[in-house]
Amino acid sequence: MNTESPRAYTKIARAEAEEQTRAALIAAADEAFLSGPWERASLESIAQRAGVTKQTLLRHFGSKDGLLEQTLRVAMVEVEEQRLSAPTDDIAGAVDNLLDHYEERGGRAMRSTNLDVGGPLAELAQISRAFHYRWIDHAFGRWLAAAPAAERPRLRGALIAICDVQSWWILAHDLGLSRAEVRATLILCIRRLLGDT
Numbered sequence: 001m002n003t004e005s006p007r008a009y010t011k012i013a014r015a016e017a018e019e020q021t022r023a024a025l026i027a028a029a030d031e032a033f034l035s036g037p038w039e040r041a042s043l044e045s046i047a048q049r050a051g052v053t054k055q056t057l058l059r060h061f062g063s064k065d066g067l068l069e070q071t072l073r074v075a076m077v078e079v080e081e082q083r084l085s086a087p088t089d090d091i092a093g094a095v096d097n098l099l100d101h102y103e104e105r106g107g108r109a110m111r112s113t114n115l116d117v118g119g120p121l122a123e124l125a126q127i128s129r130a131f132h133y134r135w136i137d138h139a140f141g142r143w144l145a146a147a148p149a150a151e152r153p154r155l156r157g158a159l160i161a162i163c164d165v166q167s168w169w170i171l172a173h174d175l176g177l178s179r180a181e182v183r184a185t186l187i188l189c190i191r192r193l194l195g196d197t
Contacts (some may be wrong), residue, residue, distance in 0.1 A: 024050040029071040044067035102168045143194040
């Protein structure tokens with residue numbers, strides 16, 4: 001026998017609908033962010049893409065900046081899950097993991113470096129950088145631990161720079177290298193840096 005009252009059921013259904021609306025708005029904002037300059041994306045077009053009104057969007061997120069902040073937070077959770085699946089004892093495997101990520105989200109990362117990052121967005125930028133540093137430790141920690149203590153900070157710094165999205169962008173976009181060429185270049189740099197031949 002179902003003892004749930006109709007009112008309780010209605011509350012649950014309303015909460016689920018609200019969550020679906022938030023998810024649709026975040027997905028629409030994510031698409032807008034990936035497809036062009038965020039500054040040009042209108043709240044009306046994002047709301048329309050999500051199948052709701054601008055007022056509904058504002059009720060959920062308060063502002064365009066609030067929507068962007070939540071969209072980036074959701075993306076960061078997905079990024080962490082994907083990036084931390086990188087192997088910890090395989091340079092080529094770590095580079096493949098990195099390239100998978102950059103090919104899917106590198107354009108977003110490059111666009112987000114051009115945003116005016118103040119307030120909550122500044123905090124997200126710091127969190128993102130800290131995660132990249134942690135990923136370096138995750139993927140290359142074995143080699144860093146084996147290096148002389150005095151060299152470790154420089155090696156880590158060089159790995160952070162080599163594996164940065166800007167390095168990928170230069171290789172893949174500015175120089176027009178194919179994924180195979182970008183992969184070979186990064187592997188070569190990392191192996192030489194770590195003395196892993």
